Amino acid sequence: MTAQLSASVAGLGFWSPALPSWPIARDVLLGSAAPPAAPPARVAARLLAPTERRRASDTIAVALEVAASACEMAKMDPRSLPSIFASTHGDLPINDYMCSTLASTPLLCSPTKFHNSVHNAASGYWTIGTGCVKQSTALTAWTYTFANGLLEALVQAVADDTPVLFVAYDVAARGPLVAISPSAGLLAAALILDPRRRAQDLRPRLSCRIEGEPQIGAPPPVPPQWADILPDNAMRQCLPLFCALARSADSTLLLGLSTGCRLAVAVKGAAAAGHDE
């Protein structure tokens, strides 16, 4: 049995300092625009109230930014979407803070930092910020995080016949974690996956199945338009799929799910990606 999962890409979000939106990232990849001359210093995190914005870490800000952008592009109400948040390492700067504090003055641990240290912090802030009571999850599979998040997003979409929000992100390591859990800069990407077909559906469509073989060889190289300006972030795992979505050609990607199996992702009709229907 090789069950296949299919869904249309109804919305995309992308954020890294050098490419601070999906339209910019797509146009830079296609050579139709240059990267912005002055990258933004911080993520806007427009969803958060000012007090929350001060308390929210980069992890939360960047995840919420791409999630909100993807919902806007899809013209979907965030409250209607179950969500899947995937991060290789979680909030490394908070881990650095927690572990440093515990080693010296554990009784002075910050309660806000502690409740923001959970792997589902971005998921929590997203559902609180949007008023969404749908299910939300947060997961990791280390170097296989993006593929496992994509699989769970497609599975939720197809199993319950509903559009879902998938957000993948990592932030920069700090302190001694730089040498152990390497990740630089900020990189986040989001997809709204809609299993329902529309009449004359121009949206790109993903069809995925699990293959019982390990990922073979290195993932496809990221073109220099992106590779040269994006940070060496742990969520570079997401770039092959977003490259395929930016380009017009149909393609098939093989993404490792574990040491023993992989996700075969067929991308069809990518011509419409990022364009209004």
Next chain:
Amino acid sequence: MTPLAVTAFTATSAVGSGNDAHAQALASGRGGLRRNDFTSHELQTWIGRVEGIEALRLPTQLAGCDCRNNRLAWQGLQQDGFRDAVRRSIARHGATRVALVLGTSTSSIGATEEAYARLGADGQFPADMRRPEIHTPHSLGHFVAQALGIAGPCVTVATACSSSAKVFAQAERLIRLGLVDAAVVGGVDTLCGSALFGFNSLELISREPCRPFDQARSGISLGEAAGYVLLERSGDAQAWFVGHGESSDAYHMSSPHPQGLGARLALQDALARAAIAPGDIQYINLHGTASQKNDEVEAALIAEIFPPEVAASSTKGWTGHTLGAAGIIEAVICLLSMRHALRPGTLNTTSLDAHCGPQIRIHTEHSPVSTALTQSFGFGGNNCVLVFASSARA
């Protein structure tokens, strides 16, 4: 939903290793909490610490993953013939047709804490701790996949205290859609500084053994645990997984919705998927952390939705709050309630809060259970409810 067969299950916590230790502790009222002897900085509280983890050694081929959390994961895998059951399942379906979906809150962050406490003069981790595989939150899934020889999708769910409940829902979808034929679900969380001093900073830690739903409750007792369930489309079922419900509170990062909005939605979703009414349940294992807010909101919800004859309790007085492992441990307690005709009470509690209805029981009762339900709620307002039944038709 189409019920899934529970073909093997096991639990290890402060009350002991394996199912029989849990059934006996629940029946006899023997709890596992002790005064905190875990942290090097003094912290006045009680903890559910698993015996013998310090002396445990992992097999050589898994030694790179050595840390407290993976040792506890390994200890849990040795109980109740669980590894043999997984081996048979892999032989039946193929290693790539079995998924591994595990939950944890802190994974092996305790190892990262230890590395920070022993940084070298260069500010870097000591040589013996320079093992990236134990400093990733996926440390747990990575380790257990190797230990069991599972080659299907392998993922670690980390939604705080609902983590190892949500793994059941994720696995059910994978099996329903034909992506795999079986899944090992479960969760492991170990005591660590982050959890103990973190909950202390939120003023949620009790100075005495936790007393869920007691009018004089004073907060939570933390614990550690490992538990696993093997779910299969069909097979030699010991019980059935018949329903799940998930939701978000959309209210606050560390405080429940005051009217239990998310909990109610998850509960309704689970009952609908199981196609049962509240009165069809005999035993409910509550989240019941003994925090002021959780117990107040949860007690009111139970009093409103369930008829008086349904028995409900929190078993955290036995195990402590095992965070990311709470979902799986309390799922296993539901399975044991059916196996042993046991409706556990609420250990350490003497006088119930005024919000409690007649459903919430202090004393353990010996009475058959054919359908049991468990609730898990996590930071971020993340809720999950599971339903188990002794037959495929609840």
